[in-house]
Amino acid sequence: MANAGGSETVVVAVSFDAPELEHDHGDAGQVRRPSRRLAPAGSGGRLMAELLGVFNGLTERMGEDVATSSSSRLLFRALKLALPALRDGGDAGGLSRALIVAASLADLQMDAEVISAGIVRQAMDAGAVTMADAEAQLGPGAAGLLRESLAVKNAPSQVDVADEEAASALRKRILSSYDVRAVILELAVKLDAMKHLDGLPKHQQRTTSLEVLKVFAPLAHAVGAGALSKELEDLSFWRLYPQAYAQIDEWLSGQEDDCKRVIAASKEQLLHALTADDELRRTVVGVDVKGRYKSRFSTMKKLVKDCRRPEDVNDILGMRVILDPRLGGDGDRACRRTHEVIQAMWNEVPRRTKDYITRPKGNGYRSLHVAVDVSKPAPDGKKRPLMEIQIRTREMDMAAVGGQAAHALYKGGLTDPEEAKRLKAIMLAAAEVAAQHLRDEPAGDGGQTAATAGVGNVDRAFRQLDKNGDGRISMEELTEIMEDLGAGGKDAEELMRLLDDNNDGSLSSDEFALFQKRVELKAKLEDTDDEYKKILREKLQTVDDTGLIHVYRKKLSDKLIVA
Ligand SMILES: Nc1nc2c(ncn2[C@@H]2O[C@H](COP(=O)(O)OP(=O)(O)OP(=O)(O)O)[C@@H](O)[C@H]2O)c(=O)[nH]1
Ligand SMILES: Nc1ncnc2c1ncn2[C@@H]1O[C@H](COP(=O)(O)OP(=O)(O)OP(=O)(O)O)[C@@H](O)[C@H]1O
Ligand SMILES: [Ca+2]
Numbered sequence: 001m002a003n004a005g006g007s008e009t010v011v012v013a014v015s016f017d018a019p020e021l022e023h024d025h026g027d028a029g030q031v032r033r034p035s036r037r038l039a040p041a042g043s044g045g046r047l048m049a050e051l052l053g054v055f056n057g058l059t060e061r062m063g064e065d066v067a068t069s070s071s072s073r074l075l076f077r078a079l080k081l082a083l084p085a086l087r088d089g090g091d092a093g094g095l096s097r098a099l100i101v102a103a104s105l106a107d108l109q110m111d112a113e114v115i116s117a118g119i120v121r122q123a124m125d126a127g128a129v130t131m132a133d134a135e136a137q138l139g140p141g142a143a144g145l146l147r148e149s150l151a152v153k154n155a156p157s158q159v160d161v162a163d164e165e166a167a168s169a170l171r172k173r174i175l176s177s178y179d180v181r182a183v184i185l186e187l188a189v190k191l192d193a194m195k196h197l198d199g200l201p202k203h204q205q206r207t208t209s210l211e212v213l214k215v216f217a218p219l220a221h222a223v224g225a226g227a228l229s230k231e232l233e234d235l236s237f238w239r240l241y242p243q244a245y246a247q248i249d250e251w252l253s254g255q256e257d258d259c260k261r262v263i264a265a266s267k268e269q270l271l272h273a274l275t276a277d278d279e280l281r282r283t284v285v286g287v288d289v290k291g292r293y294k295s296r297f298s299t300m301k302k303l304v305k306d307c308r309r310p311e312d313v314n315d316i317l318g319m320r321v322i323l324d325p326r327l328g329g330d331g332d333r334a335c336r337r338t339h340e341v342i343q344a345m346w347n348e349v350p351r352r353t354k355d356y357i358t359r360p361k362g363n364g365y366r367s368l369h370v371a372v373d374v375s376k377p378a379p380d381g382k383k384r385p386l387m388e389i390q391i392r393t394r395e396m397d398m399a400a401v402g403g404q405a406a407h408a409l410y411k412g413g414l415t416d417p418e419e420a421k422r423l424k425a426i427m428l429a430a431a432e433v434a435a436q437h438l439r440d441e442p443a444g445d446g447g448q449t450a451a452t453a454g455v456g457n458v459d460r461a462f463r464q465l466d467k468n469g470d471g472r473i474s475m476e477e478l479t480e481i482m483e484d485l486g487a488g489g490k491d492a493e494e495l496m497r498l499l500d501d502n503n504d505g506s507l508s509s510d511e512f513a514l515f516q517k518r519v520e521l522k523a524k525l526e527d528t529d530d531e532y533k534k535i536l537r538e539k540l541q542t543v544d545d546t547g548l549i550h551v552y553r554k555k556l557s558d559k560l561i562v563a
């Protein structure tokens with residue numbers, strides 16, 4: 001790739017939407033790696049493009065409601081603080097990692113305080129930013145979150161997390177002592193750490209992985225971040241038990257494609273049968289069918305902890321039917337009718353059916369579970385794992401999902417239902433606090449009113465740079481921001497020359513928009529380039545596997561082994 005500015009320095013701008021596989025070991029290896037990009041102009045232009053690229057990526061992810069003017073000001077300040085600190089450390093990777101953490105927090109719909117704390121946390125861990133800097137630039141809210149996230153980070157070192165009781169007590173203590181947003185911040189930082197353990201000593205890799213498995217992954221589940229929890233679990237499982245992971249992975253990935261196809265086809269088939277059924281057409285207004293393939297770690301737990309045989313894990317393939325009964329209709333009966341429809345379609349496995357609708361579980365959980373055998377019929381029959389189908393009404397589903405946090409804590413070792421209820425109340429209260437933070441105050445100064453909030457990215461960024469709100473970015477304003485970014489006044493002059501189309505010495509919003517367009521186009525081209533590269537790599541791989549190159553490579557590796 002050529003650098004238009006002529007300099008050799010590679011600057012990292014982050015692509016938030018280009019996940020790439022770093023290791024090929026199934027789900028756990030899904031590491032989102034930012035692509036390295038060269039920004040368009042000279043060093044001043046690069047810095048500015050970097051700042052804008054990141055700012056736009058984040059505000060887009062946060063959604064219009066969240067990215068109001070005072071939020072974007074906070075984000076901008078965090079970026080200004082972290083960008084020079086992380087790049088001066090000579091660690092370009094640190095910068096992109098910080099921004100991936102920020103992006104994942106934005107995806108979790110965290111507010112600007114949490115995201116800005118996420119951006120500077122890496123720089124703080126690297127010693128490049130002090131708590132005083134963070135407090136001065138971001139204010140007491142974000143600084144408080146940073147303080148609490150560090151306390152959450154250090155909490156496991158005080159207990160023996162291998163001891164289940166101690167781990168359980170620690171999880172409870174963390175949930176009841178800290179702002180849930182600080183917990184989520186630490187979880188996002190932890191996921192990033194789990195993806196970058198390679199350079200660390202082995203013992204440290206193990207300690208971190210164990211803490212994640214025992215403390216942080218269950219916490220992620222408890223605060224409702226299910227996908228984060230799954231990723232944390234599978235990564236720590238892979239680190240701690242590489243051989244077990246490899247075995248489960250071999251078992252699951254060998255049949256994964258086939259099973260996923262079966263799930264997709266069965267979903268369609270079942271939905272069709274249910275919507276065509278006369279009785280259900282009369283009694284139900286909506287039907288939803290979901291499918292899922294079990295994760296590596298969840299499967300391992302069943303096999304190892306419950307000592308089950310593989311054939312007894314009956315939820316490798318899973319479907320869930322959610323029914324919306326007519327107003328005042330009999331939801332329980334609709335579930336039973338669904339059961340009958342299923343019995344007519346597939347072979348129900350005897351003694352695997354559990355009717356928690358007639359007899360709800362102690363915690364109030366209601367659902368009808370059946371296991372069906374979806375193996376291909378003999379003689380060409382292929383033995384597949386069983387499929388679990390959960391049947392419930394919308395009301396039962398809401399209660400089950402609401403109770404999931406308590407269920408997760410229960411699964412993580414918390415057996416006292418009263419304690420679980422108390423924790424749930426704490427979490428709900430914490431979520432309410434987070435929601436309040438999401439309802440951001442429009443800024444009272446700088447000419448930014450609620451009416452101007454919620455406009456596009458270009459305007460949002462422009463308003464950050466146009467400090468006095470006169471509708472132009474002056475040379476002074478540009479110089480100030482470049483200096484904040486660690487670049488000199490010369491860079492600002494260079495950038496102004498580049499962007500100031502009508503040579504009036506300042507930037508109008510049109511001139512600025514043009515610059516943003518150029519940055520975006522370059523990013524788009526690079527994305528397409530990456531995509532083509534991937535497709536070509538796959539195509540060339542096919543040639544490789546069937547042709548001469550393969551034989552040659554095998555000979556070479558034999559030689560290497562002998563040597
Ligand atoms: N939210 C929630 N889900 C539950 C609860 N109990 C069971 N489930 C779900 O139903 C599935 C099957 O549970 P059971 O029918 O009791 O089967 P089991 O073999 O005894 O239990 P598992 O080993 O958990 O599958 C579980 O894997 C969960 O997905 C509960 O109390 N709350
Ligand atoms: N049969 C199913 N159909 C659709 N989704 C499911 C099904 N079973 C579980 N899920 C959902 O998929 C996610 C992960 O499933 P997983 O099997 O790990 O959870 P679980 O069923 O609670 O665990 P376990 O059965 O090991 O106790 C959870 O969010 C769960 O609600
Ligand atoms: Ca101005």
Ligand SMILES: [Ca+2]
Pocket residue numbers: 500501502503504505506507508511
């Ligand atoms: Ca101009």
